Amino acid sequence: MKSTVEHLSPTRVRINVEVPFDELKPNFDRAYRKLAKQVRIPGFRPGKAPARVLENRLGRGVVLDEVVNEAIPAKYMEAVNADEIRTLGRPDIEVTKIEDGDHLAFTVEVDVRPEITIPAFGELTVSVDDVEVTDAEVDERLDTLRARFGTLTGADRPAQDGDFVSIDLSGTVDGEEVPDAATSGLSYQVGSGELIDGIDEAIIGSAAGETKTFTSKLVAGEFAGRDAEISVTVQSVKVRELPEADDEFAQMASEFDTIAELRDNLREQVGLTKRMQQGVQARDKVLDALLETTEVPLPETVVDAEIEMRAHDAVHAFDHDDAKFNEFLSSQGRTREEFDAEVRTEAEKAVKTQLVLDSVADAENVSVNDQELTERIIYQAQRFGVSPEEYVNRAQQSGQLGAIFADVRRGKALASIVRQAKVTDASGNEVDFDALFGPATPPAPEEAEAPAAAPEPEAAEAK
Structure with missing residues (x-):
């Protein structure tokens, strides 16, 4: 097989493939076996009619169609792997020549990941909110606990x-x-x-x-x-x-003996929640800063597919009735044109985010282990209220397992960027992500009895 690649734009290529008929012999053999099972020819048991009889009965064209339809996807992937092309989206395939007995030729146009120049992560500078815990917030948390016993x-x-x-x-x-x-x-x-x-x-x-x-x-x-x-x-x-907020309540509702100890613990909980929120804010701001400083040519067909998916999801709640959906938008003071413009902006950002984080993951040699993938599957299963096994089955049926893997990898890539960026709070203090999420590289077993598995900031989802 011979293949050549033409770069039509930074995000699209045309692959020209030529396959000698000698390489198609296995495809012809499978085609004859398949067709022999589908037709009944007098004098032959089902599946036993020879190739020449099948061609006389069905015509050579039927056989060639079967061979070409089976061979092209495999030969296309062979060309992609041989030329190390990082494809995106669905390919547009056109058969250009079938020279019976000689060769098969076809072309493929497909979007590809563009080459992206990633800025130095240490030059990304963002500011996040201070972590401050007020007495009112502790009171609110305490009242929530009291309500459980009300x-x-x-x-x-x-x-x-x-x-x-x-x-x-x-x-x-x-x-x-x-x-x-x-x-x-x-x-x-x-x-x-x-x-x-x-x-x-x-x-x-x-x-x-x-x-x-x-x-x-x-x-x-x-x-x-x-x-x-x-x-x-x-x-x-x-x-x-509500029960009185006193020592008796603290002993009933917690492991603490006094209400003062319980309030101190609730203050720590509120502080931890705010630090986690600070980490999410840092993740989002660092990502925005990265996107603003990175030039990324966008593959239009990939963006269009993202727009179509988002628009489909939006009208799904209205039984896919555009008229009802437009009425709903009108009731919100929005027009369909404004909605379409917002969806395009969101889709372009989502695609750009995926492309940038994939490039970072490649540059940083980010890998995903089984435990990380399992944790994401369990988390997603809980979100959708199904068992992990059912979630995996659904993902396999819809071809989404690869997307789950990619999301985990992008999340790890973004976490790496956040750690390297300069992130300070409103008071000018540098945010310690090791204290918030744990060390980037867990200590060796001899350095710690039980290295903690800390959550990383996740990548912004595109869907």
Whole structure:
């Protein structure tokens, strides 16, 4: 086989491939066996008709089509590997010549990863928020803990913000019942914002047995984007009583003997959460700084595919009805043109991020071990509420295992960049990522009894 590569642009190539028929003999053998099983020829058992009889019965063209359809994908990958081409997206293949008995020729146009000049990571400078823990934040964390041990008691008064109510709901659009909006005996905390817009205002001030109606725009289902008349009936009102924040509560709710010790522990927890948030902020800002200083020609077909996927996901909740989706956008004060422009901007950033981090991963020789891949699979499975085995099966069926591997590798590449960049807090102090995420290189066994497996900042997801 012979192949040549033409560079059409920094992100696209044309591969010209010529395959002698001698190399196609295994393909011809498989084609004859496959066709022999598909046709019944008098005098021959299924699958036993010889090649000459098959060609006389079906025609040489049918055989050649079968051979070419099987051979081209394999020969294309052989050419890609031989020329070390880093392809992106789906190839456009055109058969240019079939010289029966002599050779097969075809061309492939495909997007490729462009050559990218990566800036020095030490020159990337960003500032992140200070880590400050206030007494109010500790009080809020303590109140959340107290709420877990609280009790609900009936309140003989109209509902107020923060109360727990049992409600019945129903809704209509232009007089037509909305099945998805009907429910009874629903428990809801007033002010939580977990239901539809306008419901809190309707419930507040309503006593048990009272019914209120209000108008709200539906965001999903058959009537998504349309105004609905919602009826809410309050069945009961309850208030949550919290235990006193004292030593007795500390002993009941934690391993600490005094409320002071418990508050100190909660302060540490809030501080750790804020430090983790600081790390995420650093990751995002370093990535933005890297993208701003890196020139990357974007493969248009890859960007278009990303746009199509994002637009598809957006209208999925509206049963892929563009009219309903456009109505929803209008209710949000946005136009479809504005949405399309935002999607293109996001898609271009996502593709650029992937290309840059892949180049960094190559330059830094970033690898992914089985444990890291397993941890990501478990994390993703938990996000989607399925078992790791089911998640892996789905990923295999959809061909996404490679994407999972690539995401982990990009995350490690970005973590390496963040560690090398200059990151300071608002007070001018340099952020210690070893203290936050653990050392980049775990100590040897003889240096530490149990090296901690620390989480790394992850790459921004493109989907």
